[in-house]
Structure formats: C-alpha cells, structure tokens
C-alpha cells in the first residue's frame with residue numbers, strides 16, 4: 001500500500017492539536033494492515049494508530065513514524081445474529097446504530113464515547129457502569145509478527161487500560177449482545193445522553209477525561225475542582241469551567257498547552273490531596289508528562 005507524507009494529525013484529534021505524521025496510511029483490509037506494519041518494522045520506524053482521536057494528544061512537532069487510520073472494511077460494522085462484527089476503525093456510534101436497528105442491547109453505554117471499536121478496546125472505554133470488556137467476545141490483533149484472536153482476559157482489559165503494546169493493532173472486534181426492543185435501546189440512550197449533557201462540556205473541543213479516577217472518595221474532576229482549577233487557562237487551552245477533568249481548546253491551543261495544564265493539575269492534586277493522578281489521555285509522538 002502507499003503512504004502519504006507529512007499529513008497533519010490535528011485533523012484527526014478531537015482537541016484539534018498535533019503536528020504531522022511522517023508517513024500516513026489508511027489500510028482497508030487485514031492484508032493491507034499487515035503489509036503496512038511489516039513495512040514499518042523493516043524500516044525500523046514506529047507504527048501507531050489513530051481512531052477518532054478522542055482520547056489522544058499528539059505532539060505539536062508531529063510523529064516521526066508511520067501513523068495508520070483504519071478505513072474501508074476495517075471501519076464498518078455488521079450484525080450476525082446476536083453478534084456485532086466491527087472493524088477496529090468503526091465508530092462506536094455506528095456500532096450502536098447497527099445494534100439498535102437489529103434490536104440488540106448491550107452497547108447503549110457507548111453513546112457517551114465518541115471513539116472507535118479499536119480505540120475502545122485499547123482503552124477499555126466505558127461509561128454508566130459498563131465497558132468494552134463486558135460486551136467484547138474477542139478481537140483480532142495484528143502486528144508485524146502476525147495476527148491472533150484474543151479474549152478480553154487475554155487482552156488484559158482493566159479500568160481504562162489494556163495490555164496491548166505499541167505496534168499491536170485492533171483490526172476486528174466481535175461483541176456479544178442480547179435481544180432488546182429497539183425503542184428500549186433508544187430510550188436508554190436518550191436518558192444517558194441527557195445525563196451527559198448536564199455534566200460535561202458537549203459543544204467544545206476536548207479529548208474526554210484527562211486523568212483516570214484515583215482510588216479516593218473524590219473523582220479526578222471533583223478533586224481538580226476543589227483545587228480551584230475550573231476555567232484555569234494556559235496558552236490556548238483551558239480546564240473546562242463545567243468539568244475540571246476536561247481540557248478544552250479555548251482558542252488556538254497547542255498540545256504543549258494541554259501538557260502544561262496537566263502538570264499543574266497533578267502538582268495541585270499532589271499538594272492538596274497527596275494523590276498522584278494518572279493520565280487517561282494517550283500521548284503520541286515525543287510528548288512526555290514530566291514528573292515534577
């Protein structure tokens with residue numbers, strides 16, 4: 001397959017920041033994906049994937065490697081009986097739509113998650129008491145070394161993490177759903193979306209939760225709110241005035257602005273609560289979150 005060069009990744013992140021990928025490819029089948037990953041391995045360059053960029057912070061200087069965005073047959077979803085078959089690049093919104101049209105329940109929680117099936121597996125994304133691990137039957141993982149189907153246990157799915165390693169790509173997923181009338185699915189989704197709208201910024205560019213919830217009586221959002229960080233701004237990035245565990249692109253933000261906010265948030269949480277916040281957002285390129 002052919003690759004484009006120096007494609008701006010800001011187009012593919014919900015925050016709207018990030019520099020160019022040195023090489024960029026859109027594999028449409030498992031064969032093309034394998035070929036791209038083997039090419040990167042032969043060249044000795046790192047390969048990574050972007051989904052819908054909804055929990056991703058990309059370095060402003062870009063990524064000196066191959067970045068892939070799954071497309072074509074790797075980004076569609078179909079239903080077979082009570083199983084939803086989705087390419088790793090299929091938006092969860094499309095998966096949910098297909099499930100509802102086939103009168104299948106189980107994926108309603110995904111209405112809150114603006115990512116792909118593959119990104120959902122990588123993050124073990126979840127909301128409203130459910131997560132990908134609860135509904136995933138198995139996923140096809142492709143790397144330069146080969147391919148294998150893995151169960152949630154083999155994928156090491158835990159709270160907002162998996163044991164997948166860089167260079168391992170979720171190419172296909174199979175979700176085990178159950179029969180549920182479409183109007184009931186629709187009603188649950190409407191209720192979840194209304195709750196979401198009340199609590200979080202829904203009309204701003206963000207990347208979802210910045211930090212994982214710590215083992216503490218307060219959530220990360222409540223903790224950062226107690227630190228007085230709502231509305232706190234560095235450069236073009238701002239901690240959401242509505243929910244302190246969200247960073248918004250207020251005006252021409254750069255990824256480095258978001259990193260500076262995260263450093264400050266961690267410093268304050270440590271000082272005020274003695275808690276070391278762990279970031280949920282994934283970093284791509286030469287970004288590091290310095291320990292201060």
Ligand SMILES: Cc1cc2nc3c(=O)[nH]c(=O)nc-3n(C[C@H](O)[C@H](O)[C@H](O)COP(=O)(O)OP(=O)(O)OC[C@H]3O[C@@H](n4cnc5c(N)ncnc54)[C@H](O)[C@@H]3O)c2cc1C
Pocket residue numbers: 014048049050051052053054055056070088089112113114115116117118119120121122123124125126127168169170171202206207208209282283
């Ligand atoms: C408004 C908003 C609300 C959100 N609410 C929630 C929520 O309620 N719950 C929740 O869990 N998350 C939430 N998120 C975060 C985000 O939607 C999830 O983490 C989602 O799973 C990320 O999927 P993605 O496809 O956008 O992945 P990306 O953000 O593009 O990537 C995230 C990570 O997954 C990797 N990745 C992506 N695709 C693949 C693949 N096919 N194979 C291997 N690795 C891959 C990337 O390399 C990266 O490391 C929210 C985000 C926003 C913007």
